[in-house]
Amino acid sequence: DADVTQTPRNRITKTGKRIMLECSQTKGHDRMYWYRQDPGLGLRLIYYSFDVKDINKGEISDGYSVSRQAQAKFSLSLESAIPNQTALYFCATSGAAGAPNEQFFGPGTRLTVL
Amino acid sequence: GESVGLHLPTLSVQEGDNSIINCAYSNSASDYFIWYKQESGKGPQFIIDIRSNMDKRQGQRVTVLLNKTVKHLSLQIAATQPGDSAVYFCAENKENTGKLIFGQGTTLQVKP
Numbered sequence: 196d197a198d199v200t201q202t203p204r205n206r207i208t209k210t211g212k213r214i215m216l217e218c219s220q221t222k223g224h225d226r227m228y229w230y231r232q233d234p235g236l237g238l239r240l241i242y243y244s245f246d247v248k249d250i251n252k253g254e255i256s257d258g259y260s261v262s263r264q265a266q267a268k269f270s271l272s273l274e275s276a277i278p279n280q281t282a283l284y285f286c287a288t289s290g291a292a293g294a295p296n297e298q299f300f301g302p303g304t305r306l307t308v309l
Numbered sequence: 310g311e312s313v314g315l316h317l318p319t320l321s322v323q324e325g326d327n328s329i330i331n332c333a334y335s336n337s338a339s340d341y342f343i344w345y346k347q348e349s350g351k352g353p354q355f356i357i358d359i360r361s362n363m364d365k366r367q368g369q370r371v372t373v374l375l376n377k378t379v380k381h382l383s384l385q386i387a388a389t390q391p392g393d394s395a396v397y398f399c400a401e402n403k404e405n406t407g408k409l410i411f412g413q414g415t416t417l418q419v420k421p
Binding site: 235287301303 | 318341343350351352353354355358398400402406407408409410411412413414
């Protein structure tokens with residue numbers, strides 16, 4: 196069973212639609228992250244959360260919002276999707292403050308905005 | 310600004326040879342430097358990290374070298390195997406916050 200799961204795995208939508216990507220983890224980790232990956236580029240941090248009451252913007256948060264519904268769940272929303280948000284989206288988790296470098300990634304959600 | 314980059318987008322090696330993947334960084338304030346491996350269709354996977362006050366760290370078949378003088382990081386893979394074929398990313402973690410900044414990635418191709 197996967198420790199970090201993402202739904203959906205693939206999504207095609209139209210410009211202007213609201214989209215939610217969901218992430219669940221069974222690792223018991225407090226810290227959760229959302230990243231975006233574009234072809235030929237590394238990952239860029241969108242939002243991160245160090246516990247249920249803590250939400251922080253990353254490098255590229257414009258156009259995105261998040262919700263930490265529980266320790267195990269962290270969702271990413273695109274309020275009004277646009278074509279340049281077409282990308283591969285990854286959720287990740289990490290454990291205690293002493294080990295933030297080892298992040299555990301989900302399988303990714305491929306989002307296409309037409 | 311901060312940036313992390315890799316020298317070569319693609320590296321091709323023969324099975325059994327050693328591989329060296331390089332990365333340059335610009336942020337001298339980073340506390341940790343990290344290597345991740347991403348296989349096709351999967352999320353990145355942590356390989357190894359090194360604290361900024363260290364020069365070398367070894368793992369299983371991998372060694373990371375840090376040269377702070379020239380702001381250079383490298384990952385050495387011994388006896389490269391077909392399963393090592395993947396994209397390798399270096400990343401840095403400033404102030405040990407978990408906010409990782411990733412480089413662009415090097416694709417390692419292992420020839421049988």
